[in-house]
Structure formats: structure tokens, C-alpha cells
Amino acid sequence: MVNFTHQDQGTSASCWQQAGLEQIAALDPEKLFHAMASVIVLAAHPDDETLGAGGLIRMALGQGTDVHVIVCSFGEASHPDSTTHSAAQLAALRHAELAEAMDMLRAQGPRSGTLHLHCLGLDDGKLAAQQEPIRAALEQHAGERCLIASTYRGDGHPDHEILGLLAADCALAHNACHLEFPIWFWHWAQPDRQPSFRHWFRLALDASSTDAKARALEAHRSQTTPLSALPGDEVLLSEGFLQHFSRGAEIFRATWPGHRDAASAPAVFDELYGEREDPWEYRSSRYERRKQQILLACLPQERYAAVLELGCSIGVQSAELARRSTRLLAVDASATALAQARRAVAGMDHVELLQATVPRQFPQLEPGSLQLVVLSEMGYFLAADELEQVLAASAAALQAGGELVVCHWLHPIEGWPLDGEEVHRMAGQLGWERIVEHREADFLLEILRKPAGAHG
Known part of the structure; x- marks a missing residue:
């Protein structure tokens, strides 16, 4: 507040x-x-x-x-x-x-x-x-x-x-x-x-x-x-x-x-995960497994001190990020999804799971306290002004030289105001160096590096 x-x-x-x-x-x-x-x-x-x-x-x-x-x-x-x-x-x-x-x-x-x-x-x-x-x-x-x-x-x-x-x-x-x-x-x-x-x-x-x-x-x-x-x-x-x-x-x-926006996310996704345990088939889809492997392989550093994952879903990717971080905060709007994520990261004491709807409940983090923020497959579940707030908050939490991962599906997103191309266009407005760009017919992955002296 x-x-x-x-x-x-x-x-x-x-x-x-x-x-x-x-x-x-x-x-x-x-x-x-x-x-x-x-x-x-x-x-x-x-x-x-x-x-x-x-x-x-x-x-x-x-x-x-x-x-x-x-x-x-x-x-x-x-x-x-x-x-x-x-x-x-x-x-x-x-x-x-x-x-x-x-x-x-x-x-x-x-x-x-x-x-x-x-x-x-x-x-x-x-x-x-x-x-x-x-x-x-x-x-x-x-x-x-x-x-x-x-x-x-x-x-x-x-x-x-x-x-x-x-x-x-x-x-x-x-x-x-x-x-x-x-x-x-x-x-x-x-x-x-x-x-x-x-x-x-x-x-x-x-x-x-x-x-x-x-x-x-x-x-x-x-x-x-x-x-x-x-x-x-x-x-x-x-x-x-x-x-x-x-x-x-x-x-x-x-x-x-x-059109929905962030306020509808908890109810929408709790219902979705209640109907299907793994609606996007993170565990079984070859496409999802391969995309995650590409994302992890593209990370410039082998290990990160502090990582924030926004939209962690059922924790499949969270478990992999945890293996490359000293501290991981994974956030999702859905309590139902987080119940599965807890099982995925069981025994990983350096991982914290947080139910929160961003940007309104963006985690209270010290400026410059993060080395990595992962924004994967969730930017289009926000309205444009909400995404801009999330990007600004992420920028403030990242240290100089910190990295922002943006990865999204490129096909139409029904019922939400943005699509993957627009999410990446807005992320690009940060003006940061693009150190990784991987584009396929189905998805776009970019990693942006925060320069010294950047706002936030």
C-alpha cells in the first residue's frame, strides 16, 4: 500500500x-x-x-x-x-x-x-x-x-x-x-x-x-x-x-x-488446475520439455545467487531453476497450482513459494537484490499497464548486470488482451541489451541484461 x-x-x-x-x-x-x-x-x-x-x-x-x-x-x-x-x-x-x-x-x-x-x-x-x-x-x-x-x-x-x-x-x-x-x-x-x-x-x-x-x-x-x-x-x-x-x-x-486481466487470474487458473492437474502438459509434452531445456541452456551463468520466477505454475521449471540458484522465490496466482509446485520442490529448503497476483502483490524485494528474473508464459495474462508495472518492478529488483528472461508462445491467446509478440515488444522498451534471442514458429525466448545506471 x-x-x-x-x-x-x-x-x-x-x-x-x-x-x-x-x-x-x-x-x-x-x-x-x-x-x-x-x-x-x-x-x-x-x-x-x-x-x-x-x-x-x-x-x-x-x-x-x-x-x-x-x-x-x-x-x-x-x-x-x-x-x-x-x-x-x-x-x-x-x-x-x-x-x-x-x-x-x-x-x-x-x-x-x-x-x-x-x-x-x-x-x-x-x-x-x-x-x-x-x-x-x-x-x-x-x-x-x-x-x-x-x-x-x-x-x-x-x-x-x-x-x-x-x-x-x-x-x-x-x-x-x-x-x-x-x-x-x-x-x-x-x-x-x-x-x-x-x-x-x-x-x-x-x-x-x-x-x-x-x-x-x-x-x-x-x-x-x-x-x-x-x-x-x-x-x-x-x-x-x-x-x-x-x-x-x-x-x-x-x-x-x-478480456481478462490480473484480477481474474486466481479464479480462472484455480478452476483450470482443478479440472486438469497439468493443463499445459509440462510433465508429458515433448514441446514443453524441449522449450524448458532451451531456456535453461540459454542462461548465461551456471548458478545465480537470487532468482525470481513469475508464473511458476506447478513447479516443473521451478525445480530446475532451484538446482541453479542459491535462493529461489517462485510466484503464482493459483493456490491450486502451488499445491503441486510444493511437491515438485519438496526438500529444497532454499526455495520459497508465494501465492500472489502481480503487479498488485509483487513481492517486496530490496532494490538490486536479484540476479535473475524469469517471466515465462505469463506476460499475456496481464493487461498492458499491468505488464508495464511488472517489468518496472522486476527492473528495480535486478542488480546491474542482472538478467531478465522473457519466453512466450507466439500463437493467439484467447480471452486476454496481449499476445506473445506484444509482451516481448514491451519488454524490449526497457532498452536493455538483448544477450540471447531464440525464435521458433511456436515461441520466442529472449534474455535481456540490465546495464549499470539503468532506472531502478
């Missing part, structure tokens, strides 16, 4: 603009709303819905699409040191402000959609422990051809992140489009260290939506102005912070219908 407070100076809106935020891919509103029967906006606190998706709400309504806004808490924990407002008083105040903001976002006209507000009244700051009512609210309103917008799963705020994950689950179950709107990300992240934003999308707002969003934001007075002049009542959303949301556009991370 990212450590930050709203009182930090943060990254300025102009810094993001200079980094190319306005040049990212555009969303076509006519195409976006034409295919949607309804829109669900899932927010953790009052103001999230307006900051991140106020324009989306207004534009959807203007297209005649019904919108359900689900607000999980009233943000009553925002001013714990206030001597003028109790949590209960803040909750009541926020409830009234939220209703006023919704009035500002409603569109007028015979074709306008209907705006429905649903307040769950859950505990602010504790949404991860209250998932069932959130899931139930999503299921109640989700359906065929719906669009689900939520706070971003990588936003750095625990309430925002759990909603992003719950919305991702719901969207996958209903084959729905999922748009995630960052909020605190703009405050704590830095463009050069968080380049994933380049894979997101920009929805340009029309004049009516821009105006409605500004008026709705003004309704959230208890957050955009101080509660009083007394200590503990300071403004929550500073003028500099609000500039991130007055750019005439809204930024979304998108997961399209029919």
Missing part, C-alpha cells in the same frame, strides 16, 4: 500534462454508450463519483442511458481530529451534499436517462471487511450490456482499491466493460515512475458535462472547503488537488468485454 496523506504536496496537474496525459488514447462517447444498456458507478465516498466520473455520468444520462450510482460510505472518517463535527454529523452532511451533487449531474430532456442513487452506509475506511453488501449491490444492478465504473484498484487508498477489485469481478461475471477512475493516484504517483497511465483512456467532456461536473463538485463543500478555521477542520481536497479533475476530460483504465 502506498503511504501518503492529502496534506502532502503531491504531483501537480501540470506535471501530468507535461508527461503526455492529454495524448493518451481517446474514448469515443457515441461508441461507448451506444452499446450500453445501463451504467453503474461504484464509489467509496461522496465526491469520488463526481471527481472521477461526474462527466461520464452526465454524458451517459444525456445519451438516454440509466445510471446507478452506488456510494458505499459517507466518508465520515475524513476529519478524525475535528472538534466541531462528529462522525455522525459528517455522515449526515455528506449525505445531503451527495444528493445535491446528483441533482447537478442530472440531465434534462425527453431522452435523458434516469439517475438512481444508492447509499450503502458502510463504515468509512473499512470497506475491505464489508465486501458482501457491496457485491450484492453490484449484482442487483448489473446485467446484460452494462458498463461498470469504479475507483481504481491501484489508487493507494484501501477503500478505493477493494472497490476496483470487486467491480472487476462483477464485470468479468457479466462480460461487462469496466472503467476504473484514479483519484489519489494523481496525487502520489509520479509520471516517470508510474508509466502505466499511458495505456489508459481519455474521455473528453462536452460543455454541458464539464459544467455539470463543476457544479456537482461545488456541492461537496465539506471536502473542498475547511469545516471551520479550527485545527482538525482543514480542507480535505486542496485547490491544487482539484486541478486534476478540471481538465475537461476524465481518465479511465479500461477492461473491455471478453
Whole structure:
């Protein structure tokens, strides 16, 4: 979890603009709303819905699409040191402000959609422990051809992140489009260290939506102005912070219908390994055995001090890497696969197995602590921004001269956004020396070496 407070100076809106935020891919509103029967906006606190998706709400309504806004808490924990407002008083105040903001976002006209507000009244700051009512609210309103917008799963705020994950689950179950709107990300992240934003999308707002969003934001007075002049009542959303949301556009991370991303990996692969113990035939396929032998033969060093294997599956390759390493950390999203991997590396005390979904749960490693990272047959099970984060984290963990192995199938990958060629193209953007390249009709293997002075 990212450590930050709203009182930090943060990254300025102009810094993001200079980094190319306005040049990212555009969303076509006519195409976006034409295919949607309804829109669900899932927010953790009052103001999230307006900051991140106020324009989306207004534009959807203007297209005649019904919108359900689900607000999980009233943000009553925002001013714990206030001597003028109790949590209960803040909750009541926020409830009234939220209703006023919704009035500002409603569109007028015979074709306008209907705006429905649903307040769950859950505990602010504790949404991860209250998932069932959130899931139930999503299921109640989700359906065929719906669009689900939520706070971003990588936003750095625990309430925002759990909603992003719950919305991702719901969207996958209903084959729905999922748009995630960052909020605190703009405050704590830095463009050069968080380049994933380049894979997101920009929805340009029309004049009516821009105006409605500004008026709705003004309704959230208890957050955009101080509660009083007394200590503990300071403004929550500073003028500099609000500039991130007055750019005439809204930024979304998108997961399209029919495509999965890392959030779906544990369930998808647990089911796969539950149906077939060795679905890719790592133990019996000559192709798999030969590919593994080629990978191992291509490693420049006979032995490595510290190795990270991402996507270790049932541990067949892990056991071989363990024989050439002093310490091996093998990671997979599937608990079912890892149960087999434990048997494969039994007795190898220098091997650690970790269930984790990367990039969100990328292992906490000291910078420069690894000599080798193996990314084999799993890069296309990530979205583009997720892969970029995994590559950046791997780069940071590798020492100068460390090696990154990238090996992937080259045929189409159904149900996932990337293919092997794209994974290797993105890995190549690290700009590192390619010390090994082995290409066949079925797979591509590359080994990249981190130079001295490389970022991370």
C-alpha cells in the first residue's frame, strides 16, 4: 500500500500534462454508450463519483442511458481530529451534499436517462471487511450490456482499491466493460515512475458535462472547503488537488468485454488446475520439455545467487531453476497450482513459494537484490499497464548486470488482451541489451541484461 496523506504536496496537474496525459488514447462517447444498456458507478465516498466520473455520468444520462450510482460510505472518517463535527454529523452532511451533487449531474430532456442513487452506509475506511453488501449491490444492478465504473484498484487508498477489485469481478461475471477512475493516484504517483497511465483512456467532456461536473463538485463543500478555521477542520481536497479533475476530460483504465486481466487470474487458473492437474502438459509434452531445456541452456551463468520466477505454475521449471540458484522465490496466482509446485520442490529448503497476483502483490524485494528474473508464459495474462508495472518492478529488483528472461508462445491467446509478440515488444522498451534471442514458429525466448545506471 502506498503511504501518503492529502496534506502532502503531491504531483501537480501540470506535471501530468507535461508527461503526455492529454495524448493518451481517446474514448469515443457515441461508441461507448451506444452499446450500453445501463451504467453503474461504484464509489467509496461522496465526491469520488463526481471527481472521477461526474462527466461520464452526465454524458451517459444525456445519451438516454440509466445510471446507478452506488456510494458505499459517507466518508465520515475524513476529519478524525475535528472538534466541531462528529462522525455522525459528517455522515449526515455528506449525505445531503451527495444528493445535491446528483441533482447537478442530472440531465434534462425527453431522452435523458434516469439517475438512481444508492447509499450503502458502510463504515468509512473499512470497506475491505464489508465486501458482501457491496457485491450484492453490484449484482442487483448489473446485467446484460452494462458498463461498470469504479475507483481504481491501484489508487493507494484501501477503500478505493477493494472497490476496483470487486467491480472487476462483477464485470468479468457479466462480460461487462469496466472503467476504473484514479483519484489519489494523481496525487502520489509520479509520471516517470508510474508509466502505466499511458495505456489508459481519455474521455473528453462536452460543455454541458464539464459544467455539470463543476457544479456537482461545488456541492461537496465539506471536502473542498475547511469545516471551520479550527485545527482538525482543514480542507480535505486542496485547490491544487482539484486541478486534476478540471481538465475537461476524465481518465479511465479500461477492461473491455471478453478480456481478462490480473484480477481474474486466481479464479480462472484455480478452476483450470482443478479440472486438469497439468493443463499445459509440462510433465508429458515433448514441446514443453524441449522449450524448458532451451531456456535453461540459454542462461548465461551456471548458478545465480537470487532468482525470481513469475508464473511458476506447478513447479516443473521451478525445480530446475532451484538446482541453479542459491535462493529461489517462485510466484503464482493459483493456490491450486502451488499445491503441486510444493511437491515438485519438496526438500529444497532454499526455495520459497508465494501465492500472489502481480503487479498488485509483487513481492517486496530490496532494490538490486536479484540476479535473475524469469517471466515465462505469463506476460499475456496481464493487461498492458499491468505488464508495464511488472517489468518496472522486476527492473528495480535486478542488480546491474542482472538478467531478465522473457519466453512466450507466439500463437493467439484467447480471452486476454496481449499476445506473445506484444509482451516481448514491451519488454524490449526497457532498452536493455538483448544477450540471447531464440525464435521458433511456436515461441520466442529472449534474455535481456540490465546495464549499470539503468532506472531502478
